[in-house]
Amino acid sequence: MALTIAKFGGTSVASYEAMQNCVRIVNHNPSCKLVVTSAPAGITNHLVSLGRGGLSTEQRDDIIEKIRTQVSGICEQLKEPELVKKKMMHLLADMEQIALVPELPNSLAFQDKLLCYGERLASLLLTACINESGKQAVEFDVRTVMRTDNNFGSANPDIEVLAELAKEKLQVLLKDSVVVTQGFIGETEDGQTTTLGRGGSDYTAALLSEALKARKCEIWTDVPGVFSTDPRIVSDAYPLPELSYDEAAEMANFGAKVLHPATLAPTLRNNIPVFVGSTKNPELGGTTIVKDCQEEPTFRAITRRGNQQLVTLHTPKLERASQFIGKVFQTLDNYGLSIDLITTSETSISLTFNAVHESNLAEASKLALADLANICVVEVTPNLDLITIVGNKLHAKNGSAGEIFEVLRNVRIRMICYGANPHNISFLVEDSESTEVIKNLHKSLL
Known part of the structure; x- marks a missing residue:
């Protein structure tokens, strides 16, 4: 059947x-x-x-x-x-x-x-x-x-x-x-x-x-499928006819509200296509999520996750850096927090994190930061938005980063994560600027 x-x-x-x-x-x-x-x-x-x-x-x-x-x-x-x-x-x-x-x-x-x-x-x-x-x-x-x-x-x-x-x-x-x-x-x-x-x-x-x-x-x-970005932000946003599992997972993980990343795991294991459509307007079609798309554009979509904070952990101790990082990771794990973005220097770690249960994020964050303050100096920068550009082979195509940074040339970027995954580039900006940033990126890239 x-x-x-x-x-x-x-x-x-x-x-x-x-x-x-x-x-x-x-x-x-x-x-x-x-x-x-x-x-x-x-x-x-x-x-x-x-x-x-x-x-x-x-x-x-x-x-x-x-x-x-x-x-x-x-x-x-x-x-x-x-x-x-x-x-x-x-x-x-x-x-x-x-x-x-x-x-x-x-x-x-x-x-x-x-x-x-x-x-x-x-x-x-x-x-x-x-x-x-x-x-x-x-x-x-x-x-x-x-x-x-x-x-x-x-x-x-x-x-x-x-x-x-x-x-x-x-x-x-x-x-x-x-x-x-x-x-x-x-x-x-x-x-x-x-x-x-x-x-x-x-x-x-x-x-x-x-x-x-x-x-x-x-x-x-x-809604009739997964959109190129939130249509409440960009009126020209459009539904995507297809997405790969990898693209859809990145979008869901970084702010798209249509799908949850866990949804894709059983269907991915069995190569079962997932269709997303609107009950109000089924005749409009929707988005089909498959293992391999017919087309794999460099830039596919833009997502936003609001209410982010950048946490910077400073330690004056240069020795045993690996132990310090291990303690940080263990502390976050103890409170059900997962790291989204991370950068390191010789004496500092900057990161953002999310909670397994989103409703527990504020309380878990408060408790985790209090524990971390016992082993290092904690600096928190609030009121940031996480913007993610989702696509394909972003780290391999010549000039793709240049196209992005040309749009961002006058934007104050607080943190960037690029190269760990070929399907996304993420960065933090002030929440007051993020709407305009998404509009400009969508107009230029999509």
């Missing part, structure tokens, strides 16, 4: 009207037999707020009512809402009970158990929408196949067990029905609900594509 797996993002399932766009896409493609859904837009944020605690009874009840109103609004527009209303109300009641658990704010396990309800509600309602269109669809609990470890908040799937369980429990359903399941969530061997972390729904679709040997993995969102 030439299987296509379609993942629909939060904005694509945020309302009854949005879900109808998903239905049309599924019905238009006979090979689209497995659908992965995110939570309706806004609901995961509400659930995260509930999980953090510190809310008054009134605030908690208000959040729960917002979730209830959003999904009930979808349900009431179904042709036969009573077919799903009972299960929907049961899910909402269970969700509310977990929101009342005193241990919730201090337990990642309970928070994961709470977060799963956004996707579970979405899959219930989207299945109903597909069924009422005349196509047979069944809802499937992904947790029965998505076996993970117990690293709550960012669980790691067991690829081999997933493949076995998917073949045993999921493959047979695909013969006769469209199967609708949840992204983002999984389950430990002893039955505890987990979440796959940031970008988890895209990751789910890719993992299932690998497990079921799909022909194609489609990521449906609210």
